[in-house]
Amino acid sequence: xxxxxxxxxxxxxxxxxxxxxxxxxxxxxxxxxxxxxxxxxxxxxxxxxxxxxxxxxxxxxxxxxxxxxxxxxxxxxxxxxxxxxxxxxxxxxxxxxxxxxxxxxxxxxxxxxxxxxxxxxxxxxxxxxxxxxxxxxxxxxxxxxxxxxxxxxxxxxxxxxxxxxxxxxxxxxxxxxxxxxxxxxxxxxxxxxxxxxxxxxxxxxxxxxxxxxxxxxxxxxxxxxxxxxxxxxxxxxxxxxxxxxxxxxxxxxxxxxxxxxxxxxxxxxxxxxxxxxxxxxxxxxxxxxxxxxxxxxxxxxxxxxxxxxxxxxxxxxxxxxxxxxxxxxxxxxxxxxxxxxxxxxxxxxxxxxxxxxxxxxxxxxxxxxxxxxxxxxxxxxxxxxxxxxxxxxxxxxxxxxxxxxxxxxxxxxxxxxxxxxxxxxxxxxxxxxxxxxxxxxx
Amino acid sequence: xxxxxxxxxxxxxxxxxxxxxxxxxxxxxxxxxxxxxxxxxxxxxxxxxxxxxxxxxxxxxxxxxxxxxxxxxxxxxxxxxxxxxxxxxxxxxxxxx
Numbered sequence: 001x002x003x004x005x006x007x008x009x010x011x012x013x014x015x016x017x018x019x020x021x022x023x024x025x026x027x028x029x030x031x032x033x034x035x036x037x038x039x040x041x042x043x044x045x046x047x048x049x050x051x052x053x054x055x056x057x058x059x060x061x062x063x064x065x066x067x068x069x070x071x072x073x074x075x076x077x078x079x080x081x082x083x084x085x086x087x088x089x090x091x092x093x094x095x096x097x098x099x100x101x102x103x104x105x106x107x108x109x110x111x112x113x114x115x116x117x118x119x120x121x122x123x124x125x126x127x128x129x130x131x132x133x134x135x136x137x138x139x140x141x142x143x144x145x146x147x148x149x150x151x152x153x154x155x156x157x158x159x160x161x162x163x164x165x166x167x168x169x170x171x172x173x174x175x176x177x178x179x180x181x182x183x184x185x186x187x188x189x190x191x192x193x194x195x196x197x198x199x200x201x202x203x204x205x206x207x208x209x210x211x212x213x214x215x216x217x218x219x220x221x222x223x224x225x226x227x228x229x230x231x232x233x234x235x236x237x238x239x240x241x242x243x244x245x246x247x248x249x250x251x252x253x254x255x256x257x258x259x260x261x262x263x264x265x266x267x268x269x270x271x272x273x274x275x276x277x278x279x280x281x282x283x284x285x286x287x288x289x290x291x292x293x294x295x296x297x298x299x300x301x302x303x304x305x306x307x308x309x310x311x312x313x314x315x316x317x318x319x320x321x322x323x324x325x326x327x328x329x330x331x332x333x334x335x336x337x338x339x340x341x342x343x344x345x346x347x348x349x350x351x352x353x354x355x356x357x358x359x360x361x362x363x364x365x366x367x368x369x370x371x372x373x374x375x376x377x378x379x380x381x382x383x384x385x386x387x388x389x390x391x392x393x394x395x396x397x398x399x400x401x402x403x404x405x406x407x408x409x410x411x412x413x414x415x416x417x418x419x420x421x422x423x424x425x426x427x428x429x430x431x432x433x434x435x436x437x438x439x440x441x442x
Numbered sequence: 443x444x445x446x447x448x449x450x451x452x453x454x455x456x457x458x459x460x461x462x463x464x465x466x467x468x469x470x471x472x473x474x475x476x477x478x479x480x481x482x483x484x485x486x487x488x489x490x491x492x493x494x495x496x497x498x499x500x501x502x503x504x505x506x507x508x509x510x511x512x513x514x515x516x517x518x519x520x521x522x523x524x525x526x527x528x529x530x531x532x533x534x535x536x537x538x539x
């Protein structure tokens with residue numbers, strides 16, 4: 001709650017009366033409210049903020065001293081955990097030297113403000129991104145993608161202000177299109193959701209974004225965010241679309257969803273709160289047509305569940321991101337399928353009979369939704385899990401193997417795109433990376 | 443001895459406005475509720491209304507549905523304007539969980 005208050009530009013505290021969760025559950029004994037009524041009264045009359053109104057000032061530098069470098073790094077890591085700045089895995093201390101090195105990847109001034117990170121409202125700059133990327137073990141050439149992802153995250157349309165603190169365990173998914181994916185070794189193939197020592201960019205960028213969510217945004221488990229399970233929170237999800245395996249006539253995601261030109265480096269950010277493998281391939285003597293159609297039914301059936309995650313993006317967002325391997329996309333395209341016809345099929349076959357919705361108590365959630373389009377969808381039977389087929393995100397990515405597809409369950413009011421800007425020295429950074437990644441294995 | 447100096451990754455918070463001043467007493471004042479209609483607010487806020495009315499002479503406590511309710515509505519500029527127009531001296535916001 002103090003995060004939310006700070007995010008509004010107020011001092012980071014508030015007059016609150018807090019109770020254990022039991023009080024807020026159906027059928028609870030609410031007598032403690034009366035027992036502590038004086039605290040409510042004091043909140044309206046006597047409470048004073050503990051913070052001055054002129055802001056918190058400049059970011060300080062932290063220092064640790066030790067007998068040697070090994071011990072100094074250990075102490076720095078302990079200190080970062082004690083301050084709740086870490087994720088439990090080893091961190092690079094963001095020294096001036098390392099942060100300045102990362103900033104070689106900046107296309108803008110280090111002081112350029114990107115906004116404030118919700119809900120706590122930490123002031124976010126290019127330098128903030130570099131600090132987080134340094135901690136996450138990143139490299140300068142990763143910074144342009146992180147900056148674009150942060151810009152999208154901070155876009156009001158993304159829904160991050162609510163999703164950062166909500167219990168639904170939403171995590172950002174960053175899809176990269178254009179040449180920068182290949183240039184910075186971002187994985188689009190086997191194991192593209194990581195980890196991958198040959199293509200470590202996604203892990204560092206996603207981890208940096210997560211550290212910013214926590215350190216600037218205040219999303220600490222159980223304190224600043226009520227995310228019950230916090231899935232994918234070590235690295236979020238950052239990967240590239242496998243544009244080299246897009247079938248002829250299939251546009252890259254960024255062109256389809258955001259209208260960016262093919263060949264333009266860009267990112268697309270949505271929130272998800274689930275990841276599931278779907279066995280797509282047939283097992284016996286299916287014809288190619290049967291194999292494709294049965295796989296489509298299996299995927300649509302998986303989406304036809306009344307768990308209401310898609311309500312967050314019912315009108316303009318997405319019910320989820322379907323990842324199809326390039327080999328499957330090529331086969332399906334050969335049979336006449338397009339991204340559009342796949343979306344149309346999924347929309348039609350994932351609709352849920354209204355009676356099933358009623359049994360699961362879903363109409364109440366739909367009726368209280370803020371958007372008229374969502375509320376009015378209750379007149380439809382079967383009920384579509386999203387307002388339009390266009391809301392499904394279809395991405396060609398994953399290894400060259402036809403058996404499985406992957407479904408990132410959407411929890412996303414919108415899908416926000418940003419062009420990636422690189423510095424004039426970018427080619428030099430790529431050359432440095434080529435040198436560093438070319439060490440011979442021992 | 444080695445000194446390792448590094449940036450504080452939590453950055454800074456820009457405080458742009460002060461919290462509303464508190465009122466000296468609740469007696470004779472007008473108090474409203476802004477409710478998200480969740481987490482037993484429908485039981486707890488009426489109880490608070492009853493307690494306030496019993497404890498402070500001359501207080502006027504508006505009904506819990508005097509302003510738009512629900513997470514989607516309570517943070518809007520429209521709701522803020524309605525609260526201001528109502529002339530309340532204080533507001534209780536609930537229920538977070």
